Amino acid sequence: MSSPFExxxxxxxxxxxxxxxxxxxxxxxxxxxxxxxxxVAEAVVAxxxxxxxxxxxxxxxxxxxxxxxxxxxxxxxxxxCAVGREGLVLVTLAEPRAHIGLIRGAMLQSVEALT
Amino acid sequence: xRTHAAEPWVEAPLQRFVDDARVLFALLLHPSGQVxxxxxxxxxxxxxxxxxxxxxxxxxxxxxGRELDGQPFRELYHAGRDRQIFIGEVxxxxxxFIFLTAFGDESSLGLVRVFFAEMSTRLAQVVPPKADGPxxxxxxxxxxxxxxxxxxxxxxxxxxxxxxxxxxxxx
Numbered sequence: 001m002s003s004p005f006e007x008x009x010x011x012x013x014x015x016x017x018x019x020x021x022x023x024x025x026x027x028x029x030x031x032x033x034x035x036x037x038x039x040v041a042e043a044v045v046a047x048x049x050x051x052x053x054x055x056x057x058x059x060x061x062x063x064x065x066x067x068x069x070x071x072x073x074x075x076x077x078x079x080x081c082a083v084g085r086e087g088l089v090l091v092t093l094a095e096p097r098a099h100i101g102l103i104r105g106a107m108l109q110s111v112e113a114l115t
Numbered sequence: 116x117r118t119h120a121a122e123p124w125v126e127a128p129l130q131r132f133v134d135d136a137r138v139l140f141a142l143l144l145h146p147s148g149q150v151x152x153x154x155x156x157x158x159x160x161x162x163x164x165x166x167x168x169x170x171x172x173x174x175x176x177x178x179x180g181r182e183l184d185g186q187p188f189r190e191l192y193h194a195g196r197d198r199q200i201f202i203g204e205v206x207x208x209x210x211x212f213i214f215l216t217a218f219g220d221e222s223s224l225g226l227v228r229v230f231f232a233e234m235s236t237r238l239a240q241v242v243p244p245k246a247d248g249p250x251x252x253x254x255x256x257x258x259x260x261x262x263x264x265x266x267x268x269x270x271x272x273x274x275x276x277x278x279x280x281x282x283x284x285x286x
Contacts, residue, residue, distance in 0.1 A: 029225020047225030054223075
């Protein structure tokens with residue numbers, strides 16, 4: 001069964017160094033749709049990334065900084081990027097060699113599809 | 116706030132779950148309704164009620180699953196207005212246990228499921244072998260229930276000669 005996020009996920013997964021991309025509910029942390037490489041624990045990544053995005057959004061609001069447009073977590077072995085809209089979060093998991101600028105651009109374009 | 120366990124092997128995995136998932140209440144129990152560990156409850160009567168309800172819900176859901184799907188449902192979730200409840204089955208080599216947790220906005224169903232799976236694995240690793248003993252009877256069940264609650268709430272266990280068990284603490 002196809003989902004409305006299939007094209008968005010297909011576009012992102014084609015970016016160099018992307019290990020997976022997931023659409024997840026921000027409040028429940030449950031996967032809505034995903035396109036991930038073998039070995040990526042999508043349910044775990046999705047739940048934790050959604051919680052992270054939610055905290056960041058609440059922190060940003062509390063600090064008077066407005067809505068979070070793009071969240072990037074840089075780690076030893078890769079990156080977690082997230083954008084959100086209408087209670088959904090688009091999460092991308094990428095290797096260190098990935099071009100984050102391109103991924104960021106693609107994600108910000110794709111965020112319109114999260115409705 | 117710390118977890119309280121009637122059996123020591125329960126405490127570390129349960130505490131880890133509570134710390135990671137940021138839940139409001141957590142309860143691990145035997146399918147008979149006997150409590151093994153808890154977090155967040157302050158009154159023995161609430162633990163008793165939650166254990167009885169969780170055991171009943173789990174048994175009903177299990178049978179419903181068998182009727183509908185040929186196998187018991189192992190997880191159950193209900194979303195309330197402010198709080199949500201998750202009930203799951205912890206399977207170990209010794210036997211299965213029931214886990215009930217309630218959580219609010221600090222957590223999410225996805226997080227609870229992730230950390231529940233981790234806790235189940237940890238419990239399965241540390242569960243001691245089942246002690247040989249007489250078959251479960253009504254009298255011994257009641258005695259064990261009273262002993263578990265006494266261990267959780269720091270009271271002296273009920274004497275085995277049938278003395279009345281303190282069922283609740285003052286509200």
